[in-house]
Amino acid sequence: MLDANLQTQLKGYLANIKQPIELVASADDSPKSREMLSLLDEIAALSDDVSVVRQDDDKRRPSFMIRRKGSDIGVRFAGIPLGHEFTSLVLALLQVGGHPSKLAQDVIAQVKDLDGDYAFETYFSLTCQNCPDVVQALNLMSVINPRISHVAIEGGLFQQEVADRQIMSVPAIYLNGALFGQGRMNVEQILAKLDTGASARVAEKISAKEPFDVLVVGGGPAGAASAIYAARKGIRTGLAAERFGGQVLDTMSIENFISVKHTEGPVLGTALEQHVADYDVDVMNLQKATRLVPAKAEGGLHEVTLESGATLKARTVILSTGARWRQMNVPGEDSYRNKGVTYCPHCDGPLFKGKRVAVIGGGNSGVEAAIDLAGVVAHVTLIEYDSDLRADAVLQRKLASLPNVKVITSALTTEVAGDGQKVTGLHYKDRNHDTMHEIELEGIFVQIGLVPNTEWLKDSIALTPRGEIEIDHRGETSRPGIFAAGDVTTVPFKQIIIAMGEGSKAALSAFDYLIRLPVDEGALIAA
Structure with a gap:
């Protein structure tokens, strides 16, 4: 799974491990489990301080824990942390293996002093550039304080959980089973929510x-x-x-x-x-x-x-x-933020796989978002207020070549519709004919400037x-x-x-x- 160059780099990093670690795997017969086990074997082959243990003791499969031998110190990944999360994997290997972090000493002391038991779960997507900050922060906190645990869950692989918890934006962070926060957070921001006197x-x-x-x-x-x-x-x-x-x-x-x-x-x-x-x-x-x-x-x-x-x-x-990012400022937008209304196609696009979405905005950002989403979702409707798209010609040509994209111009979005839990549709006004229309969909990506x-x-x-x-x-x-x-x-x-x-x-x-x-x-x- 790892090319020769990546293996060489990872071998150099693993030389910094100070205490032996185990990769404790939970797998089944699925292709993804086989893929995960292959990755773990490749990692273990790069260092004498890393070994693979098959236990199949976790409900989520494929998943694995990076555990310091002879201790309870460790972090768990449910899924295969490649893409943007590969750095999170490398850092977890090093930190569980005793390599010191660069976190300020006063912040480390604050994490150690937290009084309570904290079980965190973070849902991420492999294309999300905001997710690694959260995953890495909570992984590090769980290494510093044994009363903190963390599981990083690949939302695209555990879609039933995502559906059950109605997660429509990542990163989504849960603490002791309840929603703790959404969006990019670092250690200091997490501490500020946990330690109210800080x-x-x-x-x-x-x-x-x-x-x-x-x-x-x-x-x-x-x-x-x-x-x-x-x-x-x-x-x-x-x-x-x-x-x-x-x-x-x-x-x-x-x-x-x-x-x-x-x-x-x-x-x-x-x-x-x-x-x-x-x-x-x-x-x-x-x-x-x-x-x-x-x-x-x-x-x-x-x-x-x-x-x-x-x-x-x-x-x-x-x-x-x-x-x-500029908001539409229409009824329903705030109510359904992170419940179908989102502003980051790269982060949240994978959560809408096979679903219908709209992109609001016909500039470069909007057209790029529509092109990106078209490869993931079932159908994209791009809505533009002006009579013509404003994106570069090369982007418009690419958009026009996609079979699952519809462009509606001279349209004013008037309302986000939902069922109280999630987005179900969008209302817009045809500016040419002064008529109202509704589109049934599950997601709305807003890209209308700054x-x-x-x-x-x-x-x-x-x-x-x-x-x-x-x-x-x-x-x-x-x-x-x-x-x-x-x-x-x-x-x-x-x-x-x-x-x-x-x-x-x-x-x-x-x-x-x-x-x-x-x-x-x-x-x-x-x-």
């Missing part, structure tokens, strides 16, 4: 920080570039982000990042985080900004309030909070009617000392490489602003 402790620590020379709000490509360029100037730099990596984490394939022929969003997000970590940047992750109070006088301190209640102060601020994350800034700086931050050629906003960069601004062409350039420019502009302030205002903490 948020208050973190907020207190953040509020005690000295003022920054530059405070970057947002951790996407623009924010990461801003932080690096500011820190390289030797000035006190902080970065507060709701989630480091931003929207790029939700991007499946990136082929226009110059000099890198192909990468994926989560890979780039990790690279950004590692690059920032090389510099003296005070990173405050999982911190959502809720209010900006500009300085009363030039050279004074700006204040940013966080959702946790903490307050940060800085001489300059760079706003790079990015954008999010909306800037600026609701919290409405009373602080100038915004366009679309909510974008107005900036000049230097990245400065309507308030002196406050700059902005990336998709949240009026800069056209929302692209990763453009956001990085704009973030770098904003940091240089902020530094230039600081060095031109009168010396007696103490503009620079570190020269």
Whole structure:
């Protein structure tokens, strides 16, 4: 199953195992079980510290536990963790085998101190780029704390469970049999839900920080570039982000990042985080900004309030909070979110295998989603508001060649229909004839563009009617000392490489602003 190159790489990783491990298999006579057993034998052949044990003691088959010999420390995969989850498999092998993680020591201590018994189950798909973060986080937590257990379940292989639990979006996380959360989560986010006092402790620590020379709000490509360029100037730099990596984490394939022929969003997000970590940047992750109070006088301190209640102060601020997927804002959309209404075809597409779905939006994102889904689902209906699709011609030609895709233009989606548990259909208005129509389906993938994350800034700086931050050629906003960069601004062409350039420019502009302030205002903490 593993090619020669992958075997060589895996053999090198397995050399880091410090304590012998067993791959405890539960299988039946199915082809998937044989495939799993073949994979486990290949892994064991690469290291003397890995052995395969056949026990068939788990209700889910195929499944296997990675268990440290002579202990109860281990994690379980139900299914075959290849695709995006292969990295999760490798990390689990190493961590159960005693190889230390790179998790911060205070976070490790917090996991160890959790009081209670926690049985987690995570449903994932092999094409989901958000799922590995959750799987890896819970696997690591179960290795650190023996009172935590985790099973990662391949939803496409255990479809009856998915149907019984009415799972229509992954990752879906269950704790002790009850739904715990959906969507990307890391160890810190999981801890915040389990340890309710953690948020208050973190907020207190953040509020005690000295003022920054530059405070970057947002951790996407623009924010990461801003932080690096500011820190390289030797000035006190902080970065507060709701989630480091931003929207790029939700991007499946990136082929226009110059000099890198192909990468994926989560890979780039990790690279950004590692690059920032090389510099003296005070990173405050999982911190959502809720209010900006500009300085009363030039050279004074700006204040940013966080959702946790903490307050940060800085001489300059760079706003790079990015954008999010635009919603349809129709009845039923919120009620059936993750119950048939979804925004990620790569993550959730496999859950709709053999079903009928709609894609809302005829731009590149919408047409790409329809093409992708057509290979998985029974039928795709693409609905576009305008009279023509707006996607590139090459994408439209590909779409037109698919036999199980129908395109409806000049259509306004008016309602998401459901039975109280899941989506059952969609209502739309024919704009040409002013008539109403209904489509029976099981899933709706919304792909209608982006909306800037600026609701919290409405009373602080100038915004366009679309909510974008107005900036000049230097990245400065309507308030002196406050700059902005990336998709949240009026800069056209929302692209990763453009956001990085704009973030770098904003940091240089902020530094230039600081060095031109009168010396007696103490503009620079570190020269």
